[in-house]
Amino acid sequence: MASSSTTTKSLLSSTFSTSKSPSSTATKASLLSFIRSTSATPISQKLSHSHNSRHHYYSVSPIKNVLKTATESETSLSKYPDVDLVSSDSKPTILVSEKLGSAGIELLKVFGDVDCSYSLSPEQLCEKISRCDALIVRSGTKVTREVFEAAKGRLKVVGRAGVGIDNVDLQAATEFGCLVVNAPTANTIAAAEHGIALLAAMARNVSQADASMKSGKWERNKYVGVSMVGKTVAVMGFGKVGSEVARRAKGLGMNVIAHDPYAPADRARAIGVELVSFEQAIATADFISLHMPLIPTTSKIFNDETFSKMKKGVRIVNVARGGVIDEDALVRALDSGIVAQAALDVFIEEPPQTDSKLIQHHNVTVTPHLGASTKEAQEGVAIEIAEAVVGALKGELSATAVNAPMVPPEVLSELAPYVVLAEKLGRLAVQLVAGGSGIKSIKVTYRSARDPDDLDTRLLRAMITKGIIEPISSSFVNLVNADFTAKQKGLRISEERVVIDANPVFPVDSIQVQISNVDSKFASAVSENGDVSIEGKVKFGVPHLTCLGSFGVDVSLEGNLILCRQVDQPGMIGKVGNILGQQNVNVSFMSVGRTVRRNKAIMAIGVDEEPNKDALNKIGQVPAIEEFVFLKL
């Protein structure tokens, strides 16, 4: 709003400007808990303080319902079957559907009612889930779309006690606003050790020789193995497990190459591993060890065609996911001798059919998905997932969120006041839209001294979306489903980042929200280009409204807000202040902005309480006031 010249008269004493109403403080606390990082005290330490307290989930915003009644019927978004979320002040119910380490169960019990029901059928899971706030699974539970549907919106978090989340329908989770978290680090070493164990056992025919001896034979010539030293092993997927396998294989004297389209070259170099193409890896390796996730691009990536390009007599280890191999093609490759041996911990179908040709193949060594199954890893995973799930239920942003942005703690703490500003701007903007207007197009402009690449706006965009959608619908919006919900409701949110000459210490200088092609119930909120337009800044950690339409204002966004357009003349502040005072409505902030060109003034008044109709009528009757609007923050 560069064209407007602004005069700001603060009516307030410093007491007003610094005091916060209890309600606004509570609101801010709740919002911050929505985005708080998990970087602080681990939950295992925090829990001892929380077990008697009532828990508030991030899904239930205390200001949502108030605002809904104020504006719901007035402004419309396109219809969408909303999730019926259940608010709960009682202990959450946490369903654990597979065996979890006892330390994790103990942590969960401090926070919620824990239901350990192992071996549920899909029908039983669907039947139970509508009474659960969280579900903890390992690889054996299929968390399908039907499960999210059956949850009827109550399920807020799915915790995967391990790495692979291919058994969770992430798209459905996101659509239902359900956060998915995993425990990505605690079983890394266990999986890597199992990979090496299978590699060595396969090379030396350990399981075959063991079975032979137990059947009374002594077959020393039959089970002559191959040496590992000096052989080339290709690590396919150079992530956490792959890197640890590579390290260990180096220790065995193997030549290690790796293929991973996303792995940083310096990490490979540090371990002494050469990163190569897929083709090169499979063509040169004596051993191939699989460590990539099962995703569409890796599904059956090992098939007839790729087996045919491998070195004859190659040996394959899979502790990743069965689905990365076409199992029928592997049987053919084993039969033809392209693959000399395979050692498999994971299968497309688990458990596999007992008469499966692959399982029964004499050159195949199998284990029943034991990669993560060490005592140490299971205790670690249990604690890791319990902390993540409890944190998520408490409204903290998880560092291991799978379907929501993982914002590093330092970025989060820096963005926290802007996050509050973003939601408030969204709430204000939507309340300025006249009843009956369908909102379609929203433009958000971030002005910042930082390079556009240095500003992650996902969190801010999610909060603006939340602010816009929640007051006018029964949808619940969080970081998980913000973009999806906006899309479902036909909202197009475009973002622009403008680099300005300001202090780069602050991540954002101002945020402007513009809603196009709508009428406004407060004409002064419409800018020269016809959009409902507001802009805000964070000042001393507090969100402020700084621009409304073409008018500059300066009002802290706490409590509620009355906006009046008036003929600029003396005595106005006193008149309105008196009316509010008579009704015992505390004014927390007041500012007047003026555009010289229009010779009109905007008075923005922050009030702690909601003025009654009488007070609002009286304000409307002040002759110099041309229009006014009361807005709930």
Ligand SMILES: NC(=O)C1=CN([C@@H]2O[C@H](COP(=O)(O)OP(=O)(O)OC[C@H]3O[C@@H](n4cnc5c(N)ncnc54)[C@H](O)[C@@H]3O)[C@@H](O)[C@H]2O)C=CC1
């Ligand atoms: N058998 C078991 O009990 C266990 C199995 N796992 C599985 O091991 C696998 C690896 O786990 P982490 O290392 O923890 O995951 P990670 O995410 O740290 O590593 C996976 C790596 O695969 C890479 N990748 C993605 N697409 C690829 C492609 N097309 N080709 C090659 N590499 C690709 C990624 O860039 C990433 O570096 C996962 O499938 C996981 O589910 C993990 C733990 C235990």
Ligand SMILES: O=C(O)C(=O)COP(=O)(O)O
């Ligand atoms: O963490 C993983 O990806 C695993 O495969 C481990 O699975 P599990 O928890 O042992 O069922």
